[in-house]
Amino acid sequence: MRSVFNEELLSLARSNQSIYLVLADIGYGEIEPFAQALPERYLNVGVAEQNMTGVACGIAMEGNIAITYSIANFPTLRCLEQIRNDICYHNANVKIVIIGGGVAYGPLGISHHSTEDLAIMRSLPNMVVIAPCDLYEARAATRAMIEYNGPVYYRCGYKKEKDIHSGAISFSIGKAIRVREGKEATLFFTGTIGYEAMRATDILQKKGISCRLVSMHTVSPIDRDEIIAAARETRAIITVEEHNLSAGFGSAVAEVLAEEGPFPKLFFSRIGFPNINISEVGSQQWLREKYGLSRDAIASRVESLLARK
Numbered sequence: 532m533r534s535v536f537n538e539e540l541l542s543l544a545r546s547n548q549s550i551y552l553v554l555a556d557i558g559y560g561e562i563e564p565f566a567q568a569l570p571e572r573y574l575n576v577g578v579a580e581q582n583m584t585g586v587a588c589g590i591a592m593e594g595n596i597a598i599t600y601s602i603a604n605f606p607t608l609r610c611l612e613q614i615r616n617d618i619c620y621h622n623a624n625v626k627i628v629i630i631g632g633g634v635a636y637g638p639l640g641i642s643h644h645s646t647e648d649l650a651i652m653r654s655l656p657n658m659v660v661i662a663p664c665d666l667y668e669a670r671a672a673t674r675a676m677i678e679y680n681g682p683v684y685y686r687c688g689y690k691k692e693k694d695i696h697s698g699a700i701s702f703s704i705g706k707a708i709r710v711r712e713g714k715e716a717t718l719f720f721t722g723t724i725g726y727e728a729m730r731a732t733d734i735l736q737k738k739g740i741s742c743r744l745v746s747m748h749t750v751s752p753i754d755r756d757e758i759i760a761a762a763r764e765t766r767a768i769i770t771v772e773e774h775n776l777s778a779g780f781g782s783a784v785a786e787v788l789a790e791e792g793p794f795p796k797l798f799f800s801r802i803g804f805p806n807i808n809i810s811e812v813g814s815q816q817w818l819r820e821k822y823g824l825s826r827d828a829i830a831s832r833v834e835s836l837l838a839r840k
Contacts, residue, residue: 532663532665532666532669532687532688532689532690532691532692532723533561533630533631533687533688533689533690534561535666535669535670536628536669536670536673536685536687537561537562537564537565538564539669539670539673539674540552540565540598540673540677541564541565541568541569543673543674543677544565544568544569544572545568545569547596547677548572549594549595549596550572550595550596550598550677551572551573551574551587551590551595551596551597551598552565552566552569552572552573552574552598552600553574553576553583553586553587553590553597553598553599553600554574554575554576554583554599554600554601555575555576555577555578555579555580555583555599555601555605555606556575556576556577556578557578557600557601557602557605558600558601558602558630562600574586580599580601580605580606580609580610581609581610581612581613583599583601583606583610584599584606584610584613584614584617584618584625584627585613585617587599587618587623587625588613588617588618588621588623588625591618591623591624591625592621592623595624596624596625596626596677597623597624597625597626598625598626598628599625599626599627599628600628600630601628601629601630602629602630602631602636602643603629603630603631603632603635603636603643603644603645604629604643604644604645604647604648605629606627606628606629607627607629607645607648607651607652607684608647608648608651611651614627614655614658614682615655618658618682619655619656619657619658619682622657622681622682623681623682624680624681624682625682625683626676626677626682626683626684626685627652627682627683627684627685628685628687629645629648629684629685629686629687630687630688630689631643631645631687631688631689632645632648632662632686632687632688632722632723632773632774633645633646633722633723633724633773633774633815634646634773634809634815634818634819635688635689635690635723635815636689637812637813637814637815637817637818638812638813638814639812640810640812641808641809641810644809645686646773646774646775646804646809647774647775647777648684648686648774649662649686649721649750649772649774649779649780650774650775650777650778650779650782652684652750652751653750653751653778653783654778655682657681657682658682658683658684658751659676659679659681659682659683659684659704659705659749659751659752660683660684660686660749660750660751661675661676661683661684661685661686661704661748661749661750662686662721662722662723662748662750662780663685663686663687663688663722663748664692664695664720664721664722664723664724664725664726664746664748665688665692665693665694665695665696665723665725665726666692666694667694667695667696667698667699667700668695668696668700668702668708668746668748669687669688671700671702672685672702672748673685674702675702675703675704679704686722688722688723689815692723692726693726695710695725695726695729695746696708696710702748704749704752705749705752705753705754706749706754706757707719707745707746707747707748707749707754707757708745708746708748709743709744709745709746709757710725710729710744710745710746711729711732711742711743711744712741712743713732713741713742713743713744713765714741714743714764714765715740715741715742715765715766715767715837716735716740716741716742716743716765716766716767716768716769716833716836716837717742717743717744717745717761717764717765717767717768717769718731718732718742718743718744718745718769718771718829718833719745719747719758719761719768719769719770719771719780719784720744720745720746720747720770720771720772721746721747721748721750721771721772721780722748722772722773722774723773724771724772724773724819724824725746725771727771727819727824727825727826727829728744728771728826728829729744730826731826731827731829731830731833732744732830733826734826734827734830735830735833735834738834740833740834740837742833743761743764743765745757745761747780747784750780750783751783753783753784753787755787755791758784758787758788758791759787759791762788762791762792762794762797763794766796766797766798766837767797767798767799767800767833767836767837768784768788768797768798768799768800769799769800769801769802769829769832769833769836770784770800770801770802770803771802771803771824771829772801772802772803773803773804773819773824774803774804775803775804775805775806775807776801776803776804776805776806777806779803780803781801781802781803782801784801785799785801798836798837798839800832800836802823802824802828802829802832803824804822804824805822809822
């Protein structure tokens, strides 16, 4: 997915002279085409994410579009003060792009996990939060991010994530994409964990369980209408995120249900990492399976919820 993002960004930057890429000495193997094609709009500030954020804000305040780019939590947690005070307070046209959300960098341990980012970024005023699930959404989200005037957080996948969509999609910030229809339960997901969610619906379908599948690629602003429709039209809502449960995507959905309800006949459950430091080291898939984010575990949770009386 990161390759698709960089390809799309360069294509947009060739025709839009206001696009700048600012990074903190990382991304090699992917960012060279931009650096070589547009060296005057490529800035490497060194391993200094706080400075990267401040420089990007300055570029944006001069009427440009600045993209900060780094891996996992480095462009967010390390420079949260600058994001809050420089970018969000001034509503600057800065796009914060991370590569490898969740535990994509699982073998590198907790320092490279990004499992609190959705909660933190969606809490910031003026910040749009996007987490595309596959290559189709990645391209569309890149275009939408550049077109949007204001701060955007873009949670990009790491490598060769498998596609969920099979063709062109209609992508709008704040508008979910219904991937599959279903009458019994609704499975909402955000980001690359969506492939596991889709395979979970395959398992459920074989068991005769009709499950609606929805890509909530925008966590903030969230698609309230799609959530309300699911609450009224299906018996259960399950959220899936590769993120800690505390204040993340599932919490955002729960907030909508609490404010728009009551929905007395609706069951609700969240799937994600428990609110702990994940100290184990292993592959992304291994960590997903260990913490109940595999397709089998997701399908089992849906079945258990629908079995409740």
